[in-house]
Amino acid sequence: MAIIIQPLLQKCTTLSHIQQLQAHLITTGIFHFHPLHRSKFIDFCTTISLPYATQIFLTISSPVTNDWNAIIRGNAQSLQPAKALSVYRQGLRKLACKPDALTCSFTLKACSRALACNEAVQIHSHVVKYGFVADVLLQTTLLDVYAKSGCLDSACKVFDEMSVRDVTCWNAIIIGLAHGNRPDEALELFKRMTGDGQGEGVGVGFKPNEITVVGALSACAQLGMVQEGEKVYEYVRREKLDVNEQVCNVVIDMFGKCGHVAKAYQVFNDMRCRKSLVSFNTMIMCLGINGEGSEAIRLFNEMSKEGFRPDNVSYLSALCACNHSGMVDEGVKLFEAMTKDGLVAPNIKHYGTMVDLLGRSGRLNEAYNIINSIPVTITPDVVLWQTLLGACKTYGNIELAEKASRKLVEMGSNSDGEFVLLSNIYAAQRRWKDVGEVRKNMKYKQVKKVPGFSYIDVKGAIHKFVNGDRWHTHMEEIYNKVEEIMCRIMEHGYVPETDYVLHDIGVEEKENALSYHSEKLAVAFGLMNEEEDISSPIRVNKNLRICGDCHEVMKLVSKAYEREIIVRDRTRFHRFKNGLCSCKDFW
DNA sequence: GTAGGGTTAG
DSSP: OOOOOHHHHHHOOSHHHHHHHHHHHHHTTHHHHOHHHHHHHHHHHHHHOHHHHHHHHHHOSSOOHHHHHHHHHHHHTSSOTHHHHHHHHHHHHTTOOOOOHHHHHHHHHHHHHTTOHHHHHHHHHHHHHTTOTTOHHHHHHHHHHHHHTTOHHHHHHHHHHOSSOOHHHHHHHHHHHHHTTOHHHHHHHHHHHHTOSSSTTTTOOOOOOHHHHHHHHHHHHHHTOHHHHHHHHHHHHHTTGGGSHHHHHHHHHHHHHTTOHHHHHHHHHTOSSOOOHHHHHHHHHHHHHTTOHHHHHHHHHHHHHTTOOOOHHHHHHHHHHHHHHTOHHHHHHHHHHHHHHOSSOOOHHHHHHHHHHHHHTTOHHHHHHHHHTSOTTSOOOHHHHHHHHHHHHHHTOHHHHHHHHHHHHHTTOOBHHHHHHHHHHHHHTTOHHHHHHHHHHHHHTTOBOOOOEEEEEETTEEEEEETTOOOSTTHHHHHHHHHHHHHHHHTTTOOOTHHHHSTTOOHHHHTTOGGGOHHHHHHHHHHHHOTTOTTSOEEEEESSOOOHHHHHHHHHHHHHTTOOEEEEOSSOEEEEETTEETTTTOO
16 A cells, blocks of 8 residues: 655644544554654654644554654754653663664754753763764764764764764864864864865865855854955855855855955845845944944844844844944934834843943943843843943942942852952052952952963964963064063053052962963064064954953054054954054944 | 754844
8 A cells, every 4th residue: 555645744734734634544554554654744743743743652552763763853853852862761761762873863963952962972872882883974963963062072083083074074073163162173174174284184175065165264254364264255156155145144254254344245245145134134243343333224224125124133233333333322222222112122132232332431320220121031141240340440430340240249250350350440549458359359269260362363374372371382582572562662652551450469360461461472473473564464363352451552563563453352353553443442 | 765064143
């Protein structure tokens, strides 16, 4: 008997359709005697109603592996992916389910959605135990799951141990690294994959597809490596991968994050494929971080005319644009419109941007009120209070700073930045006793330090500097150069903020002293190495926000050495030229 | 026959 179930399934759109089909399958005996069709049915059923599919599953007296797979997959894709794991365990416990490669694959997917790395390790051991370890598809899933649940080292290990590799697993590891904050390694692997790398694995020679270039471009964007990005973009055009919208969006993002707004805009305007909401959002954000606030707002208004309804990311991008351009009233208006219309509910990031926007312009009480206006459904996070604290430092508001600081302590936050800020605020008012208290507290609590680092691209090689770095091969020269820079800019009126900030903070902290902030080391290295070509700017990328002292130093260096310096910090660009910064000191 | 990889966000 030929049973054609697929076309029937495709016509099912409601629970009642499902029930009719179920009745049909039962009366014809298919449900009991053709388990493959039954599993297919259950699998489909989970997409209409998972509870109902589960109910059906429970009526089966001895479910086959495929039935288990269907129900595990359904749960893995649901809002509670962890349930898939318990179903899987039930199946194993009663020896009711003999897992196959698919069972492992779906359960692994559940681990990745539940960010359950330890559970992934468990399933990994099952993969070995049941003999599926040589399955390339399963290995790729494994690799991807490790990467997505934050165990990047395990992901790399799986990748390294694969005996057969194809484009998909290369893509998985490249994207995993790019998303996991290891863009330098992602780019290195991309080069190795295409046979463009150095050393081990040269000549692998896989042909990147649209997914590969998305990963590579995202890595370039994070590293701010526009030369590499350009190369990938040339490849994209040559291979006509730019018919793909997602590829175009990442190209725009890459140019934007590398400070090439005009190029980003050109790609945006020339897109051969349909633009999406994401394309607009990306472009608006790109204009914002490059300080082109009014153009960003113009585009924001234009997108509605083109039939796109702004979503929360659109609003966030527009608010950021206002923030980076000091367009305070415009931002406030936008935020009010957003909350009034009720079409887009503000989230923690919108509130965060507003606190930053108001705080930076000195409207501290309004910033504080924004935090207090946050509905109970949203839990304020540390970033919010850190932002307020930062503004308090700028405007010397001790009272509010103490409030913010107390909040941060309550929230169990323990990062060095806050302590330093509070100490700075006291120090600026010469309240040395309070400064001492903060420091004592800092030591007592063994404050975690978020390491600041900077990248600089010199002659095509990426050099990474960590605060207080002493590992670079040219360290001695670099430190000497920093000394030289400091002396030279003092002639231009530089007064280090260090004087009243971190003095006497202890030997260990000396490494963290302002003069050895990673961006200063990077710029020193840049000045050492590129003295012959003074027409090209020195580009530095930093993982954290640039500090006030470094900002001042960069301005003076750009003047003293007649050299343009572009620093991309965590949130935006600063172009230092002839003693001034493009952010007009608003940041 | 059923499985693996992708874009924007303080």
